[in-house]
Amino acid sequence: MRFLMVGSLLFSVSLQAQEALSLEQAIAKGLTNNYQVRLSQASVAIAENNNDWSLTGKYPEVNLTLGSDNSYSSTDNPASVVTQSSVISNAIVPGVSASWILYNGSRVTYAKDQLAKQLNLSQEQLEVQIQNTIQSIIQAYYGALVQREQLAVLQEVLGLSRDRIRYQETRQEFGQAGAFDLVQAQDAYLNDSTTYLVQQNAYQNALRNLQLIMGVDTPTNYQLTDSLESASTAYSQQDLEEKLLRNNPDLQASNINIQLAALNTEILSVARLPQISLNAGANYNINVSNGSQTFNFGGMPSEQNLPGVASRTLRGFVNLTASYNIYDGGARRRRIETAQLQEMQSQLQYASLEQSLKTQLANTYATYQNQQQLVSLTGELVANARRNLTIAEERQKGGLINSFDYRSIQLGYINATQSRLNAILNLKNTETELLRLTGELVR
Template sequence: MIQEKTQGKDHLPDQSEQAERFPFVFSKSALLRSSGFGMMGLLLLVCYSGISQTASLSLSDAIEIGLKNNYQIQIRQLEKEQAANLNDWGVAGKYPSINLSLSNNNTYSGSSNPASFLREIASFGTGLGPGVEANWVLFDGYRVRFTKQQLEQQEQRGEIALKLAVENTVQSIIQAYYAALVQKEQLDVRMEVLALSRDRVEYQEIRKEYGQAGTFDVLQTQDAYLNDSTSYIVQLNTYENALRSLNLAMGIDAFGTQYTLTDTLSRDLPSYELNAIQTRMLANNQSILNLQMARELAHTNTLLQESTKSPTISLRAGANYNLNKTVFGTGTFADGSDRDLGGIGSSNYSTFINLNATYNIFDSGVRRKQVENAKTGELIAQLNIEEAKRSLNLQLENGLATFESQRELVRVTQQLVDNASRNLEIAEERFRGGLINSFDYRTIQLGYINANQSLLNAIYNMKLTETELIRLTGGLVR
């Protein structure tokens, strides 16, 4: 309760609370005091290290968590179980059906005929008839076999749909994980540059004390530090947003969860050969497999429609037992006397076995048209496959060409970063030696930042393209 009151609407965090997360908020006063500035840098390092002291998360762990939490995967799994449950010979109609029946018939009748010797009579009858009946289709043009084949194909299609859901989930998690890694490494670069700017401020403060630097020089380094502090805050927020997006991809509702990403953005440059990955794609791509299964289902549907041209032979057998009782009550005779006529009871038992054969000799061409439509459905399914192959081949070639360009871009930007890093080291030495001014040093520093951002973006784009190539070749799902 105390915590809720202190965090009410009118409560503002004190300086220590803000400094714990964003130590740059109070950097102005710290920058005016060299000793205070050193303490601010220490707080910055504590804040930065505090971000890393969270749960460790590798890419494989993220994928495992996401596969467990994804709703689409759970839905596809249940649909697959439904299809598997229906994949049975009984559902296909192979076995006979047996029905039990029980009937109860009740009648009441009354008659009045003065010309008869029995002038008036009333009767009540009741009957109970249990029975059992079995029906079995012996032959229907192999329709049972084709229906069972259709059920098996529907189960296999459910498995492919599940793999497609898994594939999409894995790809989204990989993209979100690498996006968070890029933001994390950019945050590291911002932290590195911020530390350099802090050292420059301290260095200029010392030079000012000995009369070797003026207020203008100190202000320039302070401005650079404040700008770097702002950039760090923005980058920190971007990184945390990337972690929240990663949580969403993993199906985690607690978006505030922080992670230490244990995988790294590998600078390795793999190579792919078009013919090899094209062969793998045509054999393993889940979209093609799904369309091929649709074609097989269309062919099975054609067989089912053709089976309607065959005769149907069925067997029907059963047994019935009837128990009847009639009560006549009191009757009035011609002489005016009334007598109790009593009642009668009867029972009978019967069994039967019948063989029935039917063959449709005319239906206005309905069956022929259904077969033609089924065959047209097969052609449509085949054309869908050919269209998908053409589109996927284009995607594969474009993706591979893009990947090769991105590999070269990573190689070039890596050299650019190496040069910028070396240039920054030399600039630091020259700045301390008074050979360059703060403007020149800042330009080189910004060049180092831009080079690192270009490299990280190039690596990230290359990873996205590589992931897409792996997805196209069916490598995301084993």
């Protein structure tokens, strides 16, 4: 009875309310909640907003102005008709001005291309983050599945150990077994219970790790609905390499960096061309003067006050300006040379990344093929261990093997199943890495 109570405590966790969760749902939750993905999406939104002709200088710029011009002047000139004056002037000057670059060597077009490439780069960086997030979720999901399957195996073995105790107790009642055999069965059951509890905690930790990667804040007791199946897809290394060169987002981002570097070189090169701009505007001046003036006619000075009458002036202009830099100490040439070197650097970075990814793909593909064989071998190992356990159970009941041999066969079955589960997990992770390298996780 004491051992049956232990068993009921071990299985109590499975009675808690659970929420079904498929791999597809886990990925959807992760892409919605993951902060790195959301940050990358914000970067794409910024790049989309910046990809506009208005930021390239294509359109004219029009400004409204409003100014005030206030002054005071005092004059004392005996040689003049106006010998003395004291005047305060107050003016309001509203105006409008416009400037428009008519020609600057196609820098406007290159600037727009640059903004479009920046958008493409942000989109590729978002795809990199999405693929990394999907890969992490897949690995965490299948890692939790493996822990659950290992828990199921230990539960099966625990049931066999419990049946073994009952069997030994029955034999002892009929005088066919001693206390030693019963103690050995109880010891095996307690060891299996301890292992089960440790594995139960490992499974819960794996679920919590999955929730962390998904970005789920509220703890939830998920029931994983997908099954753990070994990958059996046959890949061709040549096809994988073609997909890598065509779809890998890291490689695509590096290629965009090459294009951006080339555009930067073009922009600096056309800076040597003249610039022609059109400037136009108008202003309206309203000036009110107050004060006094002293007039001297024939030695008879006469002081008069200014009436404070407003004067009005309208002024308009249209100007065409052309500028060409003749000499700047070689600064433009240096900047162009630097841009050309940066362009070469980006090309070298692309070549280095391509070589590294090809090597990584070849290693991953070879590992995938090797792990497929390991899954097949460990599957046969589990089948043999299961048959051996069934035979051992029958032989023990017939008294043909002792408890130590039976326990050894039990442990062999546990080790074989764990080896197979680990082989399947490794194969799944390797296949996921193949899909990530070839850009197929989001396609």
